[in-house]
Amino acid sequence: MLTVRPLEKLGTAIEVPGDKSCSHRAAILAGLADGVSEVKGFLPSEDCLCTLKAMMQLGVQVEEVNSTCWGPIDLRITGTNMKLTAPTGDLDCGNSGTGMRLLAGVLAAQGFESRLIGDDSLQSRPMGRVTVPLESMGAKFESEGEKPGCAPLRISGGSLKSIRYEMPVASAQVKSSILLAGLFAEGETTVVQPAVTRDHTERMFADFGIECKVDGNSISVKGGQNPQAADLQVPGDFSSAAFWLVAAAAHPGSELRINTVGLNPTRTALMTVLERMGAQFEIEELGSNGGEPIGNILVKGKGLKGTEILEEEVPNLIDEVPILAIAAALAEGTTTIRNAEELRVKETDRIMAVVDNLKRIGVSVEEFQDGMVIEGGNPLKGAEIESYGDHRIAMAFAIAGLFLSEGEIDIQNSKCIATSYPGFRDALNTMRTGGEVKIL
Numbered sequence: 001m002l003t004v005r006p007l008e009k010l011g012t013a014i015e016v017p018g019d020k021s022c023s024h025r026a027a028i029l030a031g032l033a034d035g036v037s038e039v040k041g042f043l044p045s046e047d048c049l050c051t052l053k054a055m056m057q058l059g060v061q062v063e064e065v066n067s068t069c070w071g072p073i074d075l076r077i078t079g080t081n082m083k084l085t086a087p088t089g090d091l092d093c094g095n096s097g098t099g100m101r102l103l104a105g106v107l108a109a110q111g112f113e114s115r116l117i118g119d120d121s122l123q124s125r126p127m128g129r130v131t132v133p134l135e136s137m138g139a140k141f142e143s144e145g146e147k148p149g150c151a152p153l154r155i156s157g158g159s160l161k162s163i164r165y166e167m168p169v170a171s172a173q174v175k176s177s178i179l180l181a182g183l184f185a186e187g188e189t190t191v192v193q194p195a196v197t198r199d200h201t202e203r204m205f206a207d208f209g210i211e212c213k214v215d216g217n218s219i220s221v222k223g224g225q226n227p228q229a230a231d232l233q234v235p236g237d238f239s240s241a242a243f244w245l246v247a248a249a250a251h252p253g254s255e256l257r258i259n260t261v262g263l264n265p266t267r268t269a270l271m272t273v274l275e276r277m278g279a280q281f282e283i284e285e286l287g288s289n290g291g292e293p294i295g296n297i298l299v300k301g302k303g304l305k306g307t308e309i310l311e312e313e314v315p316n317l318i319d320e321v322p323i324l325a326i327a328a329a330l331a332e333g334t335t336t337i338r339n340a341e342e343l344r345v346k347e348t349d350r351i352m353a354v355v356d357n358l359k360r361i362g363v364s365v366e367e368f369q370d371g372m373v374i375e376g377g378n379p380l381k382g383a384e385i386e387s388y389g390d391h392r393i394a395m396a397f398a399i400a401g402l403f404l405s406e407g408e409i410d411i412q413n414s415k416c417i418a419t420s421y422p423g424f425r426d427a428l429n430t431m432r433t434g435g436e437v438k439i440l
């Protein structure tokens, strides 16, 4: 259990660990590449370690060359030059939707059978969104789960043909899965996304010498390209920084610097929203690490007011909705979050989990199938919080605990935080009492 008491004095500077999305992709692309890649700042969270381990079971060699007590590790990854070998056992993706969907794309093209498994949460998430297009490329998937279309997934891979696929959902995981399969396919594979989604795969393709054509919302990759080993530094995870951005934005008078964080514009819509709510940001650009822009963010807390989240902002803040809901609870007035039905199929049903826990801390909130409307500005009271095993729910409500007017917050099932941010608990202790958190 994680107990959080109200803020004494918000810390002034923090560094967050490596980006989860980029770490998954680095493990996969370096593992497929020709040669030895150095990946610095890899996030050793449970999700990313599952992907790394799966790649090792498929014949990739990984050596840890440096680690820090806070987390990020430097890896030397010897790639297989696109020749993975059959794994001896199941490939366990743990809690990670990204890991399972991206690996499914790679395994669809292998001439051996494999089986992807995960924890109870992952085995209840929809996999048809990747297996349907990957089957149309020529792979065979058997869903062995209790729920139709869910993992465990038994995969019989083989030669693939290219497709043009119009994705029904705006999902970077689906896009990336098909593009990875496309690397092995005959001809040019094109994915058309209904809205802009995070583009880490496209950017990292360039790092590994893979040509990828982006034309508006359509992304194409030609098969037969072999990734070339690359050295890269994983940027700090904006989604982990989001917790501290909201803590500072909602605390009038605070000034917080978040150092060396990824500023990929397909990830940072939360800042646009917080700005509209009254927060002030300054960005110090620090160039780019590989294809990913990085910088320092200076945030000044001014007290927040409610806002309406725009439909096009949703995919670019999808993982930040739980913490945005806390910002909304602390803001004066109404905040409307709609067009976010995807949240129902994340690690838990995040709309249900946020609404349930907001009510527990005394916030007035109305639930919709695709989101919620929050009336903010009333005092928050201590309560027992149920994380539903979801890291982002646990961390979002830990931040709410800093702003209670009475009592404390006890978060049940907080171990899940290690899914994406293993150092969060220590960082929270330091940030609650005015310190600085340095990790890189």
Ligand SMILES: O=C(O)C1=C[C@@H](OP(=O)(O)O)[C@@H](O)[C@H](O)C1
Pocket: 020, 021, 022, 098, 170, 171, 172, 173, 174, 176, 197, 198, 318, 319, 342
């Ligand atoms: O591609 C990725 O790394 C991710 C994409 C998002 O999922 P969807 O693309 O399915 O929305 C996001 O929720 C997840 O945390 C990471």
Ligand SMILES: C=C(OP(=O)(O)O)C(=O)O
Pocket: 095, 096, 097, 098, 099, 319, 346, 347, 392, 420
């Ligand atoms: C949704 C998330 O991850 P995944 O889909 O990879 O489990 C997340 O990290 O918020």
